[in-house]
Amino acid sequence: MDSIEMPRVSRRSFVIGAAAAGTGLAIGLKLPPFGPDVVRAADGSPEVTAWVVIKPDDTVVIRIARSEMGQGTLTGLAQMVAEELECDWSKVTTEYPTPGQSVKRKRAWGDFSTGGSRGIRNSHDYVRKGGAAARMMLVQAAADAWKVPVAECSAANSMVTHNPSGRKVSYGKVAEAAARLTPPKDVPLKDPKDWKIIGKPVKRLDTVDKLTGKQVYGFDLKLPGMLNAAIMECPVFGGKVKSFDAAKVSGRKGVKKVLPVGDSAVAVVADTWWQAKTALDALPIVWDEGPNAKVSSASIAEINKAGLDADQAFVGNKAGDAKGALAGAAKKVEAVYAYPFQNHAPMEPMNATAKYTADKCEVWVPTQNGEAAFAATLAASGLPADKCEVYKIHLGGGFGRRGAFHDYVTQAVRIAKQMPGVPVKLLWSREEDMRQGRFHPVTQCKLVGGFDASNNFTGLHMRISGQSILASVRPQAMKDGMDPATFQGLAPSGEFEFGYKGIPNYLIDHAMRNPHVPPGFWRGVNINQNAIYIECFMDELAAAAKQDPLEFRRKLMAKNPKHLAVLNAVAERAGWGKPAPKGVFRGLAQMKAFDSYVAACAEVSVSGGNKVKIHRIICATDPGHAVNPAQIERQIAGSFVYGLSALFEQECTVKNGRIEQENFNTYGSMKIAQMPKVESIVMPSGGFWGGVGEPTICVAAPAVLNAMAAAMGGKRIRSFPLKNHGITLV
Amino acid sequence: MAKLNINGKVHDVDVEPGMPLLWAIREYAGLTGTKYGCGVAQCGSCTVHVDGAPVRSCVLPVSAAEGKKITTIEGLAVNGVLTKVQKAWLDHEVPQCGYCQSGIIMAVTALLNSKPKPTDADIDGAITNICRCGTFQQVREAIHAAAKA
Numbered sequence: 049m050d051s052i053e054m055p056r057v058s059r060r061s062f063v064i065g066a067a068a069a070g071t072g073l074a075i076g077l078k079l080p081p082f083g084p085d086v087v088r089a090a091d092g093s094p095e096v097t098a099w100v101v102i103k104p105d106d107t108v109v110i111r112i113a114r115s116e117m118g119q120g121t122l123t124g125l126a127q128m129v130a131e132e133l134e135c136d137w138s139k140v141t142t143e144y145p146t147p148g149q150s151v152k153r154k155r156a157w158g159d160f161s162t163g164g165s166r167g168i169r170n171s172h173d174y175v176r177k178g179g180a181a182a183r184m185m186l187v188q189a190a191a192d193a194w195k196v197p198v199a200e201c202s203a204a205n206s207m208v209t210h211n212p213s214g215r216k217v218s219y220g221k222v223a224e225a226a227a228r229l230t231p232p233k234d235v236p237l238k239d240p241k242d243w244k245i246i247g248k249p250v251k252r253l254d255t256v257d258k259l260t261g262k263q264v265y266g267f268d269l270k271l272p273g274m275l276n277a278a279i280m281e282c283p284v285f286g287g288k289v290k291s292f293d294a295a296k297v298s299g300r301k302g303v304k305k306v307l308p309v310g311d312s313a314v315a316v317v318a319d320t321w322w323q324a325k326t327a328l329d330a331l332p333i334v335w336d337e338g339p340n341a342k343v344s345s346a347s348i349a350e351i352n353k354a355g356l357d358a359d360q361a362f363v364g365n366k367a368g369d370a371k372g373a374l375a376g377a378a379k380k381v382e383a384v385y386a387y388p389f390q391n392h393a394p395m396e397p398m399n400a401t402a403k404y405t406a407d408k409c410e411v412w413v414p415t416q417n418g419e420a421a422f423a424a425t426l427a428a429s430g431l432p433a434d435k436c437e438v439y440k441i442h443l444g445g446g447f448g449r450r451g452a453f454h455d456y457v458t459q460a461v462r463i464a465k466q467m468p469g470v471p472v473k474l475l476w477s478r479e480e481d482m483r484q485g486r487f488h489p490v491t492q493c494k495l496v497g498g499f500d501a502s503n504n505f506t507g508l509h510m511r512i513s514g515q516s517i518l519a520s521v522r523p524q525a526m527k528d529g530m531d532p533a534t535f536q537g538l539a540p541s542g543e544f545e546f547g548y549k550g551i552p553n554y555l556i557d558h559a560m561r562n563p564h565v566p567p568g569f570w571r572g573v574n575i576n577q578n579a580i581y582i583e584c585f586m587d588e589l590a591a592a593a594k595q596d597p598l599e600f601r602r603k604l605m606a607k608n609p610k611h612l613a614v615l616n617a618v619a620e621r622a623g624w625g626k627p628a629p630k631g632v633f634r635g636l637a638q639m640k641a642f643d644s645y646v647a648a649c650a651e652v653s654v655s656g657g658n659k660v661k662i663h664r665i666i667c668a669t670d671p672g673h674a675v676n677p678a679q680i681e682r683q684i685a686g687s688f689v690y691g692l693s694a695l696f697e698q699e700c701t702v703k704n705g706r707i708e709q710e711n712f713n714t715y716g717s718m719k720i721a722q723m724p725k726v727e728s729i730v731m732p733s734g735g736f737w738g739g740v741g742e743p744t745i746c747v748a749a750p751a752v753l754n755a756m757a758a759a760m761g762g763k764r765i766r767s768f769p770l771k772n773h774g775i776t777l778v
Numbered sequence: 779m780a781k782l783n784i785n786g787k788v789h790d791v792d793v794e795p796g797m798p799l800l801w802a803i804r805e806y807a808g809l810t811g812t813k814y815g816c817g818v819a820q821c822g823s824c825t826v827h828v829d830g831a832p833v834r835s836c837v838l839p840v841s842a843a844e845g846k847k848i849t850t851i852e853g854l855a856v857n858g859v860l861t862k863v864q865k866a867w868l869d870h871e872v873p874q875c876g877y878c879q880s881g882i883i884m885a886v887t888a889l890l891n892s893k894p895k896p897t898d899a900d901i902d903g904a905i906t907n908i909c910r911c912g913t914f915q916q917v918r919e920a921i922h923a924a925a926k927a
Contacts, residue, residue, distance in 0.1 A: 118875030118911045258876030259864045261811015261851035268810035322801040395815050395877040444877030445910050478816045689912025712820035721902035723914035
């Protein structure tokens with residue numbers, strides 16, 4: 049291992065950054081007394097591998113590259129490393145390596161991106177190897193000290209034992225020597241049947257500080273000499289600042305500066321954020337609203353509607369001859385669904401803190417992707433990578449808003465650049481957060497199903513029309529003009545494999561229509577509305593065929609046994625086929641999302657034609673391996689809050705080119721009184737790694753909608769949210 | 779200049795009287811456990827106790843809190859000993875991201891003070907906080923556990 053040095057950060061700011069992050073940013077500080085070939089934590093403790101630091105008192109510090117935003121990945125990843133390290137779980141702590149260090153060390157910690165439910169499933173191999181290699185080095189170091197063959201030694205519970213003699217030594221005592229060894233090349237991993245920490249519902253490592261107010265979020269950061277900024281960007285996307293009258297507010301108490309941020313935003317910097325915010329509210333700003341100032345939800349909907357019957361469309365999945373089958377059908381069923389723009393609305397609005405000087409730019413930010421925040425810092429500061437650093441702060445929710453987008457980092461750096469040497473904390477108001485989202489894309493879907501004269505389901509055409517995320521956010525990921533992410537849950541194979549490959553003829557295609565409203569990945573994103581489209585239509589088809597919805601699906605799922613297994617699991621638990629309590633109706637849905645198989649059964653009653661009560665949800669997931677079943681259950685329960693809030697209450701409407709909703713009073717979110725009882729079935733079948741944070745959201749809405757239709761005598765609602773139809777969740 | 783009694787300590791804060799209590803707590807007293815989530819009394823992240831009653835501090839003017847006893851999340855545990863609500867939260871692992879939990883814990887603490895054995899309906903009526911991670915199932919379990927403790 050090469051010795052490395054900290055980037056040029058003053059000791060003082062280093063310590064501040066470390067304190068703000070809540071853990072020691074304990075990386076690579078070269079301290080001469082310990083010799084040249086060991087990478088050191090800030091306190092001098094040796095790094096055994098990039099993933100593992102062991103202190104003399106046996107404390108194990110596990111490096112976590114992904115971001116914790118509530119989903120539990122910090123604990124799950126620590127379990128993965130600890131399993132192979134054979135360490136004492138009670139001695140485990142964690143810390144985030146910084147993106148700047150990652151760049152210096154050729155991405156020693158791999159990908160920092162925490163989205164797409166990838167935190168564990170995309171890094172399980174190399175983080176476990178990081179733990180296993182460290183264990184092998186610790187055992188080797190002990191064997192060397194004892195001058196015994198390494199094969200005679202074993203490791204458990206942070207101790208190395210020489211088996212023939214019974215001699216023992218703790219990890220903390222041999223870590224220094226272990227860190228000097230060459231890491232092994234061949235690093236075998238345990239058989240899953242031997243796991244002791246993975247698969248167990250161990251307690252989260254990050255709970256206590258969240259109960260006492262001690263946990264520091266980006267909003268809470270304090271740095272010496274720090275000022276606070278409030279910002280407003282042109283509410284019409286693509287618009288610019290024409291002028292602002294700084295003199296009107298610059299004399300207000302605490303106000304330090306009124307300044308442009310890029311060409312589309314204005315910020316006020318003041319001693320406190322309240323001073324900055326109230327001054328910004330009073331600041332006259334004239335916008336050049338640009339070419340989109342006349343766009344409305346209705347005009348976008350018209351364009352998407354036209355796409356439903358357009359000739360050109362990208363084919364995402366097909367089998368047989370769907371158009372031929374439908375042309376020859378004895379009976380056809382047709383339905384059009386529509387899904388709105390939605391905001392992520394994490395509880396903590398967007399924010400970032402930046403400090404800029406001519407030879408250093410530092411950013412403190414709650415981010416789902418430290419490397420992307422780092423890239424934004426480089427671009428906005430104009431400084432090279434060795435003069436930039438990003439410190440990740442705990443997130444008050446992310447849901448995708450803080451992953452692919454770092455507009456708030458760009459803004460914070462642009463502000464700090466105009467006030468060199470002064471740390472500036474930029475906080476968005478909730479209103480700014482609602483207006484400047486990266487919205488769940490807007491689509492419509494027309495589905496046509498055909499039956500032959502014998503009532504056999506013969507063909508399906510599913511035409512999606514509307515917005516592509518990748519065209520806007522990651523155009524390099526497009527495939528010959530097609531956005532594969534549009535087809536989540538409908539794909540021919542892979543992590544979003546379609547579950548009804550038994551349909552003899554099907555065609556699933558996308559007429560891309562991109563409005564000016566910026567789209568984003570949104571906890572699950574397209575799987576959510578795709579699940580509504582296909583799963584509600586499955587019930588419509590079953591009703592048209594006068595068949596039971598479960599039996600109808602089963603006949604189409606012979607090629608999808610794992611999809612079917614989770615569906616069967618919820619049906620069995622719910623007592624499908626047996627009578628429900630009086631007035632209660634059931635609905636089903638299944639999907640494959642982020643490589644996990646998920647299904648739900650909802651039990652619902654509807655009173656007065658518009659008041660929906662959800663009595664019970666049963667939700668099953670097969671994520672391959674269940675790293676922490678207790679946290680998976682929490683993600684499942686929480687996903688129904690997220691998914692049903694979206695279904696019942698959430699829509700961002702567009703008027704005059706801008707988003708109309710500005711706060712939770714017009715963009716509602718479920719309360720505890722509406723929360724149904726969620727029963728989880730975690731049924732890992734092994735052999736693959738599926739995601740957890742997002743997949744189960746997608747079955748929430750269609751299961752409830754199918755139960756509602758059953759309760760309402762077959763009446764279907766096909767545009768969302770349900771509040772637009774006067775329907776409320778009680 | 780306003781005098782605010784927060785967690786038993788008097789803070790002299792030089793603010794305009796119309797400023798919401800939330801910002802006096804966060805930016806003048808330096809207690810950041812109380813969160814900003816909406817600024818319009820919708821989400822409850824800013825909930826504190828004023829003379830024992832739960833209030834949404836983002837819309838309560840500082841002037842209305844003068845001379846009263848304000849308790850924030852930092853004022854619950856005494857000498858690091860968690861309250862029964864905090865203990866139940868720990869045992870049931872309620873928080874996910876945790877940002878809204880200060881406000882929920884304050885609302886629940888006030889509920890249990892006035893109603894030591896709340897029914898589910900009591901909980902539904904009293905706890906109207908927003909949690910985007912969706913911790914409500916654990917919140918309900920933990921409330922009942924705290925009530926039994």
